[in-house]
Amino acid sequence: MFSLQNKKAVVTGGGSGIGKAISVLFAKQGAEVHIIELTVESAQEAVSEISANGGKVISHACNVANHEAVVAVFEKIGAIDILVNNAGIAHVGKVDTTPEADFDRIMNVNVKGVYNCLYASIPQMRLSNGGVILNMASIAAWVGIPDRFAYSTAKGAVMAMTLSVARDYMSENIRCNSISPARVHTPFVDGFIAKNYPDNQAEMFDKLSKSQPIGRMGKPDEVAALALFLCSDESGFITGCDYPIDGGFIKLNN
The missing domain is CATH 1.10.287 (Helix Hairpins)
Incomplete structure (x- = not known):
């Protein structure tokens, strides 16, 4: 079960943390993994680990906030089966303590970066006659988190984009779901x-x-295991859903 043999997967922010755990597990399950990181050096640890275990991996240096650069990277990669939109940055602040420059920076990476990869991935999934998209949302899209105004705004947008993409591309055999981790x-x-x-x-x-x-x-490996299920053929009846992986944060914090 949960084989990714003969699948090509793109993982943004796949060089560290949750993204690295996803990249390593997907490669272990047989996928050809393409890691997108800001620099090649940022992906090197994941690339080395995957390669040492006989996996297939290629890294690409790209700022996900740069539309033209993202499109160029996806065109270079070609037909894909899986996209994991994991790249993101954090921010601390309320609305009146969040400078405009900080707000724009969060939106550029956490919202526009996801849009850019969605935009660039759809044509490549059509070449594969379909595919799976997994976006990294957050519990911050579900509940009020103190001092996380910009971050919560961005992750709420990611969850909404997940629903929109899931609805728009069902007829093209493209599924789209999201994961909402608590603190990992x-x-x-x-x-x-x-x-x-x-x-x-x-x-x-x-x-x-x-x-x-x-x-x-949470542990990165625990999030990666959920990501594997949602990107495998075994979850073929699931689209337009968000999956909290939160140690009970949303429902049991009372």
């Missing part, structure tokens, strides 16, 4: 805590861990 322990989270809470990192890590009712953060 990645190097990105460690860096985020170090940058924003330098004086009480251990306390903040414990607080963020316990904000999930299950008592811990």
Whole structure:
């Protein structure tokens, strides 16, 4: 089950964290994985791990916020079967503490970047007579998270785009779903805590861990396993759905 043999998958932000876990697992299941990262160096660890295990992987340096560059990369890759829109950046701030430049930066990567990859991927999926798109949303699209105005706005847009794409391309055998993780322990989270809470990192890590009712953060491999299911043929009856993977955050935080 869950074989990706003879499939070609594109994973944006596939060089670290959740994206790396998805890239490694998809390659293990037989996919030819194309990682899109801002720089080739950012993808090198994932590329090395996949290659060492006999997997098929190619990295591409591209800023997902650059429309022309994204289209060019997808045309170079050619026909694809799977797109995972994982690339994204975080932000802390309320609406009145979010500078316009920060808001624009979040929108450019987390919204326009997803649009750019959706736009560029549809023609390549037509060449494969269909495909699967998986967008990375967030619990921030479901519930109010303090000090996450721009990020929540962007992830709400990602969830709405998921529904729109799922509806528009059903007749072309293209499915589209999304995943909404709660906090997942990645190097990105460690860096985020170090940058924003330098004086009480251990306390903040414990607080963020316990904000999930299950008592811990998620693991990248757990998100990757859900991504594999949603991008495999076994989930062929599923489209237009969002899947929280949140340790009970949305429904059990009471």
